[in-house]
Amino acid sequence: AQRVTQPEKLLSVFKGAPVELKCNYSYSGSPELFWYVQYSRQRLQLLLRHISRESIKGFTADLNKGETSFHLKKPFAQEEDSAMYYCALTYTNAGKSTFGDGTTLTVKP
């Protein structure tokens, strides 16, 4: 069965510190992995997709198929990064996505 696990429910760092949000998945095929972000009282927004390998707002994420991980990283966290982050897995042909439970990131001044 497909599953996305975000082991940290809450993550708190100080401004300027590095941050890593963990995401592990289980899927037998070749998934597409995404990170979504939700700022306070706003809709879910796409942050990153692994196939594009681009950096958005200083965030990067590398798909590690050996470890079945897709951790989200940023070298220097900013206060405006405080939000809810969801890791999601999509089955390319079926179009179905499975989301993790989310990690609330708080960046303290």
Place this chain on the structure above:
Amino acid sequence: AAGVIQSPRHLIKEKRETATLKCYPIPRHDTVYWYQQGPGQDPQFLISFYEKMQSDKGSIPDRFSAQQFSDYHSELNMSSLELGDSALYFCASSFHTYSDRTYEQYFGPGTRLTVT
């Protein structure tokens, strides 16, 4: 723990028909969000309700309407269905506390709508 419930899980309709999707949020959650995800696409926000009032509106077609009822469940009504409406429709719920923190959003399993 109870999660977000969506019904039906699968729905097959023909073009020009009408469909109604239902979402039952986690108990005590007061906000419901609807997302549409087409095959191989990202979830697209459609509409949200807070305390039975529409709180935000995204890319929801005029053929669609939604509401949140007194028991906080929500229904997405889709009329004059088109082939392009075939997608997975996610509902999510959250509880808006009076704080500066972000609000956790819990997603349902989705309703897969197929329009033939």
